[in-house]
Amino acid sequence: MDTATCEVAQPRTWRSVPVGVTTVAIGVLVASMLWSAVRASSAALVGTDIALAVAALTLVPVVVRRPEIGGVLAGLLVALSPVATPVASFAVLFTARNRPFRQAATTAAVGVAGEAVQAIWRPVPSLPYGWRLLLLAIAYAALLGWGTWAQARHALLAALRDRARRAEQEQERRVVEARAAERSRIAREMHDVLAHRLSLLAAAAGAMEYRPDAPPERLSAAAGVIRASAHHALDELREVITLLRRDDAESPTDAPAGQTLADLPRLLDEARAAGQQIEVDDPIGPPVDIPPAVGRTAYRIAQEALTNARKHAAGQPVRLVLGGAPGSGLSIAVSNPTTPDSGATGSIGTGLIGLAERAALTGGRVAHHVDAAGRFHLTAWLPWPT
Numbered sequence: 001m002d003t004a005t006c007e008v009a010q011p012r013t014w015r016s017v018p019v020g021v022t023t024v025a026i027g028v029l030v031a032s033m034l035w036s037a038v039r040a041s042s043a044a045l046v047g048t049d050i051a052l053a054v055a056a057l058t059l060v061p062v063v064v065r066r067p068e069i070g071g072v073l074a075g076l077l078v079a080l081s082p083v084a085t086p087v088a089s090f091a092v093l094f095t096a097r098n099r100p101f102r103q104a105a106t107t108a109a110v111g112v113a114g115e116a117v118q119a120i121w122r123p124v125p126s127l128p129y130g131w132r133l134l135l136l137a138i139a140y141a142a143l144l145g146w147g148t149w150a151q152a153r154h155a156l157l158a159a160l161r162d163r164a165r166r167a168e169q170e171q172e173r174r175v176v177e178a179r180a181a182e183r184s185r186i187a188r189e190m191h192d193v194l195a196h197r198l199s200l201l202a203a204a205a206g207a208m209e210y211r212p213d214a215p216p217e218r219l220s221a222a223a224g225v226i227r228a229s230a231h232h233a234l235d236e237l238r239e240v241i242t243l244l245r246r247d248d249a250e251s252p253t254d255a256p257a258g259q260t261l262a263d264l265p266r267l268l269d270e271a272r273a274a275g276q277q278i279e280v281d282d283p284i285g286p287p288v289d290i291p292p293a294v295g296r297t298a299y300r301i302a303q304e305a306l307t308n309a310r311k312h313a314a315g316q317p318v319r320l321v322l323g324g325a326p327g328s329g330l331s332i333a334v335s336n337p338t339t340p341d342s343g344a345t346g347s348i349g350t351g352l353i354g355l356a357e358r359a360a361l362t363g364g365r366v367a368h369h370v371d372a373a374g375r376f377h378l379t380a381w382l383p384w385p386t
Contacts, residue, residue, distance in 0.1 A: 022090075023060045029086035030056055037082050049081045056084040063087070067095040068103045075110030079117035088114065092140055096147025104147060108140045115140075184357075195351060199310045200229040203274040225273050260295030264302060268320075271306050277317040278306070284322055290330065294382045297362050298322075298332055301380045304351045305334035313339050313376070327386040329364075334378045338370060355380070 034053045038046050056077050063070030071091030077084035088111040096104035115136040119129055208214075208222045259267070268278055290298070302320060309318045316337045324330040352368060359366045364382035371377060 019061050019064050022064060023057060026060050026086055026090055027057055030083055033083045033085060045081075049083050052077055052081040053083040056087040059087055060090070063091045063094055067091060067099055068107060071095050071107030072110050075107065075114040078111060078114030082118060082122070085115070089140070089143055092143045093147045096144050097150050101148055104144055108144045112137050112140050195304070195307045198229075198233070199307045200270060200274045201226055201233075203276070203310055203314070221273070225270070229270070229274075259299045259303075260292055261290055261298045261302075262295065263299060267299070267303055267306070271310075274310070276306065276310055279317060279319045281319070281321040284324060284330075289326065290384060293362050294330060294364075294384060297358050297364065297382055298330060298380075300358060301332050301355055301366065301378075302334065304355050305332075305378050308351065308378075309334075309336045313337060324384055326384050328384065330382045330384045332378075332380040332382070335375055338374050338376050352378075 030053050034049055037049045056074060059070050059074050059077070063074065071088070071094075074084055074088040074091045078088045092104065092108045092111055095107045112133075116133055119132050119136075123129060124132060203225075205222075205226060208219055214222075268280060271278055305320070306318060309316065313336050316339065318334065318336040321333040322331070323333075352366070356366045359380055359382060362382055364380060366378070366380045368376070368378045
């Protein structure tokens with residue numbers, strides 16, 4: 001771990017403890033060492049030990065702020081008196097906890113060297129020099145290892161906290177994306193359901209408005225179309241709301257509810273009842289073996305194409321061609337002449353964008369263009385497995 005990382009970690013651990021409290025705690029240990037040194041040393045060294053004890057205590061704030069410098073100075077004082085041993089030990093532990101291992105190892109080496117010098121001119125009669133030096137080296141090594149382990153543990157916990165924070169942010173981002181996708185799904189379903197029905201209502205109401213002198217039978221038929229379209233619009237709107245309230249994340253194209261390609265004849269009858277001219281070329285017959293997801297998508301494509309024709313090319317005949325076979329896919333082609341004010345030659349509407357997304361979810365594709373003769377073409381291909 002680099003120094004910058006350690007500097008950031010210090011305020012949460014060691015530096016959160018006041019320097020005064022640390023100095024008092026180390027002072028108690030220094031006082032005990034001073035008492036032992038005074039009892040075992042000659043009278044000439046008493047004043048020196050007291051002065052070195054005071055000097056060692058003044059190094060505690062230095063160790064807290066600059067552990068590599070304070071540790072080296074404390075190690076040098078250890079060579080003169082044992083009263084500096086608590087400060088040197090604290091310096092090794094603190095440096096190992098808050099600084100790179102190389103600096104901590106240097107501080108420990110200086111402390112062991114100071115202990116070795118001290119043991120030469122202030123020996124302990126009951127403890128041989130070699131054993132004393134070995135025990136002190138083990139003690140300093142233990143402090144070095146303890147501090148290094150604590151630093152590594154703190155770094156691991158910080159990394160885990162950071163990973164958890166990033167995971168929460170990623171989860172929040174996914175929730176936002178899921179909400180956006182859900183809004184898009186709702187808009188696509190509402191458009192598919194209501195645009196078709198409202199266009200039928202508009203066509204039937206327009207016929208009644210512009211031909212008030214039509215025979216009562218025609219007016220009654222138009223009123224029947226309006227009533228039936230409104231009824232179906234409410235039913236399909238209820239179906240969409242029920243679908244969107246499902247607990248699972250099933251997409252509309254995979255939902256079992258709703259119309260499929262088997263409902264195409266009813267769709268064509270409704271459009272013709274509203275006055276739309278439709279020519280159908282359907283060589284494949286009843287699509288009994290088409291998967292529900294593909295059939296639903298095909299139905300929506302045909303529905304959107306007829307709706308666009310009524311909106312942008314009112315009164316123009318529409319040609320619908322279905323083709324394909326299991327294994328080769330299902331093809332849908334819808335074409336109609338455009339009018340001068342047709343929106344088909346302008347921009348791409350939200351309905352066509354929704355069709356492209358819906359087809360992509362099933363592995364298919366949708367394309368549209370206007371040919372040189374001014375005829376609008378909508379083509380789609382959907383997978384039809386064997």
